[in-house]
Structures are given as C-alpha cells and as structure tokens.
Amino acid sequence: MTKEVTIQDVFDRFLPEMAEVSNFSPRQHLTVKCIQACRTAKMGAHVSECRSCHATYIHYNSCKNRHCPMCQGMEVDEWIDLQQENVLETTYFHTVFTIPQELYALVYSNQKVLYDALYHAASRTLNELSADKKYLGAKLGYICVLHTWGSRMNYHPHLHTIVLGGGLDQENHWKDRDGKLFFPVKVMSAVFKKYYLDELKQLHKDNRLEYHGSSAYLQNHYEFKELLNKLYAKDWIVYTKEAFNGALAVIKYLGRYTHRIAISNRRIERIDGNHVIYKAKDYKNEGKMVSVSVLGTAFIRMFLMHVLPKGFMRIRHYGLLSCRSKKEKMTLCRNLLGCQQYISKLKGKSTAEKIMILYKHDIRKCRCCGAPVTTFRVDGEYMLC
Known part of the structure; x- marks a missing residue:
C-alpha cells in the first residue's frame, strides 16, 4: 500500500532547497517548525x-497549530458542538465578501489592519442595511470567517459570512422575509466598497500602511x-449563496x-x-477537481502565504451571535420561533470523554483485553504551539 503524502513530506523534501527561508516571518518559521x-x-x-x-500504546502529541492539516479534525467537531447551542430552526444565508485583486499586494503587506478592515466593512454593511426598514428593520446575527486562498492556494482574501435569516426589531419582535434574501446584492456590493475604501484611506492618512514587494x-x-x-x-463582488434550512x-x-x-493532506497526491x-x-x-503540478519550493511558498498574524481572530461573531448578546437574545429568539435548544455534548468533558463521544473509541481501556490503562506524559523537544 502506497504511503499517503503529507505536508510534512513536502517540507522535509523541499525546505532545504529554498533560498528564501531566512526571509520567512517569525509566524511562518513557527508554523513550519x-x-x-x-x-x-x-x-x-x-x-x-x-x-x-501490559500492552503499550504511544500517542504522539499534535502541534495544535491552526495552519496544520493534521490538527483540525477534533477542533472542528468541538467548535461545531459548541455552536449548536446558538443555532435556530430558521433560514440562514451564506454571503461572501471579496475585494479586487488590485488590492492583494497591499493587503499582503498589511495583513493585520487590512484583514481587520474586511471584517469592519462587512459588519457595517450588514448592520446598516438590516437596520433599514426597507430591507428588514431588525438586528441580525452572523459569523464571519476569513479565507485567504483560492483552490489552487493562490492568494485570494475574502470573507465567508453565515447570516441568520431574520432578527429582532427594537420591540424585540422577530422579523424575517419568509426565507428570502433581505438585501439586493448590488446594494451590498456598493456599501461594502464604500466602507472598505473609507477605512483604507484613513489608514493611509494615518501613515499606518507599509509598502513591500x-x-x-x-x-x-x-x-x-x-x-x-x-x-x-470598479464593481466589487459580493454574492450570496442559496439559503439553507434546518439547524443540522x-x-x-x-x-x-x-x-x-x-x-x-488528502488533496496532496504525490511528489514527482x-x-x-x-x-x-x-x-x-464547473469546479471539477483536476491535478495541478507545481515546483515543491513554490508549493511551500504558496502555503506559507496563508499563515495569519499572531493572535489574529479568524472566526468572529456579531450582532445577536456576539458574546455580549447571544446568551440573552438567543433564548428570546428560540421562544419567539418556538424551537428547541441544542445542548453541547462536549462542554466540560475530558479529552478521553470527548474522543469516546465523537469517535466511539475509549482510550482509557486496552484495545487487546479491555482492561484499564495507565497513562503518563513524556515531554518532547518542543512546547505545544
């Protein structure tokens, strides 16, 4: 059976050939390590x-780096489990905010402030339009997630936004549009462009931008x-995908x-x-999957372009779903819509308990005879990231 190729294999094979390793940022160096x-x-x-x-099992620790292809499985399951408590049985929309490619070089030179500007512009757009009674006249809830890549790992920063299909008006009454999108796409695009460029100009005026490469x-x-x-x-592109129904x-x-x-890792076919x-x-x-061949050094260079700045929050909650509002407002929304609350299965559980719930595997028992096992930790060369 042929061994699957991983990102580790690519790094081990091609990193020694890269002349620009010394130019990696501290975050890129840490990610590689x-x-x-x-x-x-x-x-x-x-x-x-x-x-x-007396059977012995060795479980090597994961690095926990958020850019690592081998460390996302359980984190995804835990996050989704926690989000169940704030999902309503109603319509949701998936809106994507994109910026023109003329901005890419400047954004890459100023990732922290210009990624933040994406969130600010999208949030102000949704807040302004949802407050307008012509469109909805209510306060929304939404989650924004930054992606910086296209399918070929090209640099393509854009914001995925999951938008609750209704909201609360000033009298705390639920308002929606019977599953229909509230805002015309062209209106969203124009407002988003205005807010993003307003912030860009202000950053330029305040001398907070850098210009590299x-x-x-x-x-x-x-x-x-x-x-x-x-x-x-230029016309900016903001688009909304079809609505989907049901909490699950x-x-x-x-x-x-x-x-x-x-x-x-599953998208990496081989090293040739x-x-x-x-x-x-x-x-x-039509979006069909094809095989793409690039130099190994170019592959690493593209991968590292998507390493985020230190401490950057990629998943952000707004409006009814913000930390400040959701505890009180989500209960009210559930009561108004007459839907049940999903309870987290993993909150407060140990790692062993989580693995048992998610994957039906009890790491506290021997795989050979079913007897209890004693577990101890062996420190490695590196601390967890």
Whole structure:
C-alpha cells in the first residue's frame, strides 16, 4: 500500500532547497517548525500501558497549530458542538465578501489592519442595511470567517459570512422575509466598497500602511490616489449563496468553512521529482477537481502565504451571535420561533470523554483485553504551539 503524502513530506523534501527561508516571518518559521514536528517524538507523547496484559500504546502529541492539516479534525467537531447551542430552526444565508485583486499586494503587506478592515466593512454593511426598514428593520446575527486562498492556494482574501435569516426589531419582535434574501446584492456590493475604501484611506492618512514587494510603488502619493480611483470605478463582488434550512444543515455547513486551511493532506497526491502534484478545483470546468503540478519550493511558498498574524481572530461573531448578546437574545429568539435548544455534548468533558463521544473509541481501556490503562506524559523537544 502506497504511503499517503503529507505536508510534512513536502517540507522535509523541499525546505532545504529554498533560498528564501531566512526571509520567512517569525509566524511562518513557527508554523513550519510545528507542522514538521506534529505527531512525532519531538512533540512528546502520551504513553499508555495496560494494567493487565501490559500492552503499550504511544500517542504522539499534535502541534495544535491552526495552519496544520493534521490538527483540525477534533477542533472542528468541538467548535461545531459548541455552536449548536446558538443555532435556530430558521433560514440562514451564506454571503461572501471579496475585494479586487488590485488590492492583494497591499493587503499582503498589511495583513493585520487590512484583514481587520474586511471584517469592519462587512459588519457595517450588514448592520446598516438590516437596520433599514426597507430591507428588514431588525438586528441580525452572523459569523464571519476569513479565507485567504483560492483552490489552487493562490492568494485570494475574502470573507465567508453565515447570516441568520431574520432578527429582532427594537420591540424585540422577530422579523424575517419568509426565507428570502433581505438585501439586493448590488446594494451590498456598493456599501461594502464604500466602507472598505473609507477605512483604507484613513489608514493611509494615518501613515499606518507599509509598502513591500510589489506594493512598494504605492508609497508614491499619486500612485496611491490612482489605485483608489480604479477601485472606486470598479464593481466589487459580493454574492450570496442559496439559503439553507434546518439547524443540522447549518451546523454541518459551518464546519466546512470555519476551520478550513489552505490545503488538506488528502488533496496532496504525490511528489514527482521536483514537483508536488495536488488536486484543485477547475472553475472553468464547473469546479471539477483536476491535478495541478507545481515546483515543491513554490508549493511551500504558496502555503506559507496563508499563515495569519499572531493572535489574529479568524472566526468572529456579531450582532445577536456576539458574546455580549447571544446568551440573552438567543433564548428570546428560540421562544419567539418556538424551537428547541441544542445542548453541547462536549462542554466540560475530558479529552478521553470527548474522543469516546465523537469517535466511539475509549482510550482509557486496552484495545487487546479491555482492561484499564495507565497513562503518563513524556515531554518532547518542543512546547505545544
């Protein structure tokens, strides 16, 4: 049976050939270090020994880095389980906010502030339009998740937003549009463009932007002004996918977007000489999966473009779903809609209990004889990320 190729294999094979390793940011260096050590002796392990038959099991620790393809499974399941408590039996919409590619170089040079600007502009757009009685006249709840990649790992920052299909008006009455979208897409696009460019101009005025690489020319005031003119003249793309109904559908849908990373191990097909072959969607052919071949060094370079700044919050909750509002407002919404509350199965549980609930595997018992095991920790070379 052929061994599956992982991102670790790609790093081990091609990192020594990369001349620009010294130019990696501290976060990129840390990500590489964590992924290479993930589930190896370098990360340490938990060793379990059966008290009866003395069988021994070694479980190497995961790195817990949010960019690691091997560390997302249980985190996704835990997050989805927790979100069940705030899902309503009503319509939801999936809205995607994108920015023109003319901005990509500048955004990459200023990831923290210009990623934040994406959230700010999308939030102000949804808040302004939902408050307008012409569209809804109510306060919404929504979750924003940043993705910075396209299917081929190209740099493509955009915001996925899961929007509750209704909201509370000033008298705390539930309002919706019978499963129909509240806002015309062209209106959303225009408002989003206005708010994003307003923030971009303010950041430029406050000298909070940096200009590196292919964005260096924008240090020139006239070049920056010319870019703004092009961005104002261009139609920005905001689109909403079809509504989906039912709490269970929403929960599964959330899991597809919240913890996704630039590429998963299952999309890496093989290493062929100096190239990595991986699967990606061909949008010119109805999104069918095709094999793509790139140099191994280019593959690593593309992967590391999507490492987020330190401490950056990629999943953010707003309106009725914000931490400040959801405890009180979600209970009210459930009462108004007459739907039940889903209770978390994992909250307050130990890791062993979570694994048992999620995967029906009891790590506290011997796989050979079923007797209890004794587990102890062996420290590794690295701390968990």
